[in-house]
Amino acid sequence: MRRADRLFQIVQYLRGGRLVTAAQLAEKLEVSERTIYRDIADLVGSGVPVEGEAGVGYVMRAGYDLPPLMFTQDEIVALVAGARLLRAWGGIAMAAAAEEALVKINAVLPDDARSRADKVQIHALSVAPPSDEVRERLDRIEAAIEARVLLETRYTKEDGAESTRCLRPLGLFFWGRVWTLVAWCELRQDFRNFRVDRFTDMSEGERFREERSKSLLAFYEMQRRCGIPQPRTI
Incomplete structure (x- = not known):
């Protein structure tokens, strides 16, 4: 993975206001913790609002890197429904990625749009899900x-x-x-x-x-x- 891609992925993992440790980032990105420490320092130096420290974890302040386009109501319904379908029927990694996507989507939605996402009543259930x-x-x-x-x-x-x-x-x-x-x-x-x-x-x-x-x-x-x-x- 190119360094620029890795920095981008770190920012994505930190979005949502959750505490993420260097060890978790290193495992996801398949690099050493030392590399993560250097990357975090570079991100902070470039103005990305990452807070935390080695051995404790890192978190990014809410509101950073908002997308230039906001989702419509119909797009929110489609994204939430699609993610729920993958959680029920997709691969193990697909299901985890769908869950992660929902967290990131909620992190950048304004209050009214987040409320709409929470009210989506489209669910994927099965009496015989994939093994x-x-x-x-x-x-x-x-x-x-x-x-x-x-x-x-x-x-x-x-x-x-x-x-x-x-x-x-x-x-x-x-x-x-x-x-x-x-x-x-x-x-x-x-x-x-x-x-x-x-x-x-x-x-x-x-x-x-x-x-x-x-x-x-x-x-x-x-x-x-x-x-x-x-x-x-x-």
Whole structure:
């Protein structure tokens, strides 16, 4: 991570008026506590209102770095509802990030908008939420998509047959109760749609070079040409 990006992330973690220790920041950003101490000193020196000390923790005074645009009422409803959906159905890291996003959103909203956010009555509940294993798998797949990393998988088809696949993960899609992965299957040399809960094993492989013909954009274009709503699900 570039230093400028790390400084930005520190500011984001400190927003919301919560006490955050150097150890917590170091763990989140995967650097040493000594690096965090230097970064905090640089932020303070540049005028960022960070208060605290080593061994105790840091907090940023409310009101710093307000966004130039405020959310509309409808946008607030959408953000809160979306975050609640991810908390209920997303990966473990996704759910934690959704919770963090709600805290940050509330930190910058004026009183009337914050009151509207608190009154959003859209909830995501389920009698059969994804298992922790599936949630963790979602996070790993999302990370592999971002990093362009191959996934070596074992997969159980709808008819019970098992297969081993090497996949280029391209996109995750949520269908109400089921998550699917759109991927380029190296075995079939074609796009395929895989149910995330049917993977029986998965490991990260080598990075792959992005190819236009094997991208998510190419998949969308193929869908449009063929007039089909989704790729073949196995």
